[in-house]
Amino acid sequence: MDSYHGYTGIVAEMLREAGVEPGDVVEVVRGDGSRFKGVVMTRYSLSEEPFLILKLDNGYNIGIRIDESTIIRKLGRVERGAPGEPVGLAEEEPQPPEEKVFIIGAGGTIASRVDYETGAVKPYLDAAELARNIPELFNYASIEAKQIFSILSEDMKPWMWERLVEEIARRIEEGYDGIVVTHGTDTMAYTASALAFALRSLPVPVALTGAQRSSDRPSSDAAFNLISAVLAASKAPFAEVVVVMHGETGDSYALAHRGVRVKKLHTSRRDAFQSVNAPPLAKVDPYKGEIVLLDKPLRRRGEEELRVDNGFDDRVVVVKHFPGITAELIDAALDKGVHGIVLEGTGFGHISTDAIKSIERATDMGVPVVVVSQTIFGRVNLNVYSTGRLMLKAGAIPLEDMTLEAAYAKLSWVLKRASDLREVRRLMLTNLAGEISGRHSLRLYTHAQYRGW
Amino acid sequence: MDSYHGYTGIVAEMLREAGVEPGDVVEVVRGDGSRFKGVVMTRYSLSEEPFLILKLDNGYNIGIRIDESTIIRKLGRVERGAPGEPVGLAEEEPQPPEEKVFIIGAGGTIASRVDYETGAVKPYLDAAELARNIPELFNYASIEAKQIFSILSEDMKPWMWERLVEEIARRIEEGYDGIVVTHGTDTMAYTASALAFALRSLPVPVALTGAQRSSDRPSSDAAFNLISAVLAASKAPFAEVVVVMHGETGDSYALAHRGVRVKKLHTSRRDAFQSVNAPPLAKVDPYKGEIVLLDKPLRRRGEEELRVDNGFDDRVVVVKHFPGITAELIDAALDKGVHGIVLEGTGFGHISTDAIKSIERATDMGVPVVVVSQTIFGRVNLNVYSTGRLMLKAGAIPLEDMTLEAAYAKLSWVLKRASDLREVRRLMLTNLAGEISGRHSLRLYTHAQYRGW
Numbered sequence: 089m090d091s092y093h094g095y096t097g098i099v100a101e102m103l104r105e106a107g108v109e110p111g112d113v114v115e116v117v118r119g120d121g122s123r124f125k126g127v128v129m130t131r132y133s134l135s136e137e138p139f140l141i142l143k144l145d146n147g148y149n150i151g152i153r154i155d156e157s158t159i160i161r162k163l164g165r166v167e168r169g170a171p172g173e174p175v176g177l178a179e180e181e182p183q184p185p186e187e188k189v190f191i192i193g194a195g196g197t198i199a200s201r202v203d204y205e206t207g208a209v210k211p212y213l214d215a216a217e218l219a220r221n222i223p224e225l226f227n228y229a230s231i232e233a234k235q236i237f238s239i240l241s242e243d244m245k246p247w248m249w250e251r252l253v254e255e256i257a258r259r260i261e262e263g264y265d266g267i268v269v270t271h272g273t274d275t276m277a278y279t280a281s282a283l284a285f286a287l288r289s290l291p292v293p294v295a296l297t298g299a300q301r302s303s304d305r306p307s308s309d310a311a312f313n314l315i316s317a318v319l320a321a322s323k324a325p326f327a328e329v330v331v332v333m334h335g336e337t338g339d340s341y342a343l344a345h346r347g348v349r350v351k352k353l354h355t356s357r358r359d360a361f362q363s364v365n366a367p368p369l370a371k372v373d374p375y376k377g378e379i380v381l382l383d384k385p386l387r388r389r390g391e392e393e394l395r396v397d398n399g400f401d402d403r404v405v406v407v408k409h410f411p412g413i414t415a416e417l418i419d420a421a422l423d424k425g426v427h428g429i430v431l432e433g434t435g436f437g438h439i440s441t442d443a444i445k446s447i448e449r450a451t452d453m454g455v456p457v458v459v460v461s462q463t464i465f466g467r468v469n470l471n472v473y474s475t476g477r478l479m480l481k482a483g484a485i486p487l488e489d490m491t492l493e494a495a496y497a498k499l500s501w502v503l504k505r506a507s508d509l510r511e512v513r514r515l516m517l518t519n520l521a522g523e524i525s526g527r528h529s530l531r532l533y534t535h536a537q538y539r540g541w
Numbered sequence: 542m543d544s545y546h547g548y549t550g551i552v553a554e555m556l557r558e559a560g561v562e563p564g565d566v567v568e569v570v571r572g573d574g575s576r577f578k579g580v581v582m583t584r585y586s587l588s589e590e591p592f593l594i595l596k597l598d599n600g601y602n603i604g605i606r607i608d609e610s611t612i613i614r615k616l617g618r619v620e621r622g623a624p625g626e627p628v629g630l631a632e633e634e635p636q637p638p639e640e641k642v643f644i645i646g647a648g649g650t651i652a653s654r655v656d657y658e659t660g661a662v663k664p665y666l667d668a669a670e671l672a673r674n675i676p677e678l679f680n681y682a683s684i685e686a687k688q689i690f691s692i693l694s695e696d697m698k699p700w701m702w703e704r705l706v707e708e709i710a711r712r713i714e715e716g717y718d719g720i721v722v723t724h725g726t727d728t729m730a731y732t733a734s735a736l737a738f739a740l741r742s743l744p745v746p747v748a749l750t751g752a753q754r755s756s757d758r759p760s761s762d763a764a765f766n767l768i769s770a771v772l773a774a775s776k777a778p779f780a781e782v783v784v785v786m787h788g789e790t791g792d793s794y795a796l797a798h799r800g801v802r803v804k805k806l807h808t809s810r811r812d813a814f815q816s817v818n819a820p821p822l823a824k825v826d827p828y829k830g831e832i833v834l835l836d837k838p839l840r841r842r843g844e845e846e847l848r849v850d851n852g853f854d855d856r857v858v859v860v861k862h863f864p865g866i867t868a869e870l871i872d873a874a875l876d877k878g879v880h881g882i883v884l885e886g887t888g889f890g891h892i893s894t895d896a897i898k899s900i901e902r903a904t905d906m907g908v909p910v911v912v913v914s915q916t917i918f919g920r921v922n923l924n925v926y927s928t929g930r931l932m933l934k935a936g937a938i939p940l941e942d943m944t945l946e947a948a949y950a951k952l953s954w955v956l957k958r959a960s961d962l963r964e965v966r967r968l969m970l971t972n973l974a975g976e977i978s979g980r981h982s983l984r985l986y987t988h989a990q991y992r993g994w
Binding site: 417 | 698808810874877883916918919920926
């Protein structure tokens with residue numbers, strides 16, 4: 089199709105008619121009365137959706153949907169290096185970004201729309217369609233995209249983690265500079281952890297992102313998060329699996345959380361994701377295109393080759409201690425033939441004394457019981473109290489300061505590569521992807537009630 | 542025994558010898574070289590432990606252990622109303638506090654000591670012994686105490702909640718002005734919730750407290766928390782079940798959290814307890830003896846009669862959704878003959894689509910499945926996504942913004958008083974003790990990563 093500085097169809101037609109070139113300052117008035125003023129940018133999108141890309145005064149690029157009722161008026165031209173004007177915008181032929189990012193779609197709210205028949209939100213959008221609707225993405229990288237699942241994330245299963253690992257590995261081998269995975273937020277922390285273990289070493293970043301509100305809602309966080317994730321995937325100096333989501337409620341910055349450290353800690357807020365027992369890896373500013381490291385990367389971009397060790401056991405269960413018949417639930421799981429148990433104990437990782445015999449039974453059956461804490465923050469320690477010592481004697485494996493999600497994904501992964509309980513223990517207690525850390529700084533835990541009293 | 546202004550034994554002897562009366566300023570030099578200066582207070586303790594109570598310059602009372610090597614030197618006397626001096630200290634016979642508080646001991650770290658044979662911490666101290674070791678308690682109330690359990694809180698069971706309810710009711714009927722329950726921190730949120738439902742209305746406060754470090758360690762938070770709890774029990778204007786624990790890491794103030802709103806969110810920090818989805822009920826300052834309300838009390842002191850509705854079903858289980866075989870775990874629980882299931886879903890409360898048939902099966906068997914979220918903060922909502930709607934159709938009962946602990950205790954309680962699923966649903970969704978709230982203020986959720994970047 090005929091292209092005019094990357095634009096096609098009605099947008100190309102209108103720009104030609106008004107004599108507008110990239111670098112020109114224009115005013116756009118839409119049929120709904122909304123007005124925009126900014127510098128016209130060359131378009132690098134793969135999409136033919138009728139969007140005009142403008143750089144606004146604040147430096148932020150937006151895509152404006154154009155139709156027959158839109159008026160585009162040329163106001164002037166940005167001279168190169170003119171005082172107070174962005175430098176470089178007036179170049180006749182700005183180079184498209186060199187980086188190539190591959191977006192893998194795995195469903196979730198970010199790819200969902202309201203189903204007007206039922207009123208409920210359903211997975212719907214294709215990853216490529218999603219990208220086409222957010223033209224700013226193309227400022228940071230050329231984008232290709234493929235949808236591999238169209239599910240809500242509560243339906244994510246370990247075999248799908250394996251498919252994701254395969255797809256990511258394939259695209260990295262094809263030479264992409266970064267991978268973005270769009271994913272439902274509910275189980276994103278589990279998937280991010282799983283990817284971090286199976287992708288044993290990476291040459292480029294893998295950034296998971298999603299949305300707390302579906303993309304067809306005005307309040308959606310989809311565009312902000314996806315732009316931030318593409319920025320991280322294309323430019324970040326680290327080569328790790330991260331989750332990139334809103335850093336606070338406003339559209340100010342995103343945070344890149346290490347996959348094995350992140351948790352969704354609110355049902356609905358944009359800033360629901362937090363790093364637990366570790367600082368976030370980086371602050372991501374999608375306006376300035378800036379990434380600021382907040383922690384030391386474990387692997388830097390380009391330092392290591394891709395190394396994949398795929399495969400997860402899907403018969404691991406989570407059992408949470410509660411003040412009743414925890415023992416019966418552990419026994420029931422063992423009767424069902426599970427291969428591993430992640431025990432979410434109380435406090436330092438305890439369960440009731442009467443349930444310790446069920447840990448013994450699991451150990452006798454060769455079923456590992458690993459222990460994290462339901463307090464979310466802090467570190468399990470089975471050496472302090474008598475109960476903990478009895479649990480250790482029964483074979484429980486306390487997982488230091490690991491999140492439940494990382495513990496679950498790791499045990500599923502370890503069970504495919506350890507031949508006995510001793511080897512399970514050794515691997516579970518070896519820090520592979522940042523899931524275990526040393527002493528914590530006090531600032532890693534914030535009492536929600538600190539503010540105001 | 543011969544008493545000198547409340548003191549007995551060696552302390553009485555030394556004070557008499559030095560001609561010291563309450564209201565006198567003294568210097569105390571102990572055998573270990575430590576020195577204290579302050580105003581001697583009359584002692585109201587039931588204990589005969591050799592402690593001298595001094596009011597320090599900062600207004601805080603401390604108890605100093607006296608032995609043969611201690612020197613007590615009289616420096617002068619506080620004149621009533623002298624400028625810059627505390628008023629009222631020089632009264633010849635200050636009145637003992639009128640309030641009477643009953644401390645019920647239920648074990649936990651606060652009543653634990655290191656077992657020097659094994660090195661592990663074990664429950665040990667009797668509640669009365671505990672109180673005797675913290676003479677400051679007696680500044681706020683006269684104290685009586687009784688140990689009813691000597692366990693670590695992971696061993697707390699629903700039948701023990703019933704015993705606690707009986708003991709609390711009995712002491713309230715005897716005319717105490719407030720009840721303190723010393724309890725392990727691990728499952729304190731479950732017990733506090735259970736008490737809040739069974740003690741349907743209260744004329745006085747019931748304050749649970751505990752410690753993150755055992756009482757025999759220098760860094761123990763036991764004394765600070767117990768003094769704060771006694772202050773709340775004796776003086777607070779509300780008549781609710783609360784958890785009183787450190788408000789921040791330092792010894793500056795405690796917070797009284799509503800029992801149905803509190804969660805332990807850190808394995809080891811002093812400020813591990815937070816109110817979730819609600820502000821704390823009050824700030825408690827054990828130095829000034831001050832209680833500042835942060836939320837509106839549901840019941841005020843003395844407004845209502847005691848009304849007890851005791852009894853808990855002990856066959857309720859918690860099942861947490863994870864990206865695998867959640868359905869098998871629900872089925873296994875049903876096969877074991879459980880009476881109720883608290884489902885900790887992802888995000889808005891979801892579980893995987895393949896597990897919804899297990900909710901249906903539970904409903905068909907008359908077993909209620911109530912839903913909270915594993916995100917901790919926020920509110921479940923099964924109306925937004927298609928999965929949630931299918932869960933509702935299968936009979937799931939979404940519990941708004943209730944904590945897991947409140948949901949577990951409430952379902953255990955409701956099952957003893959509802960005859961069918963409809964009645965269970967109605968009671969679970971009726972706000973009985975502040976466990977369900979309306980719209981949340983933004984400040985109720987704090988991103989741990991806000992500070993510093």
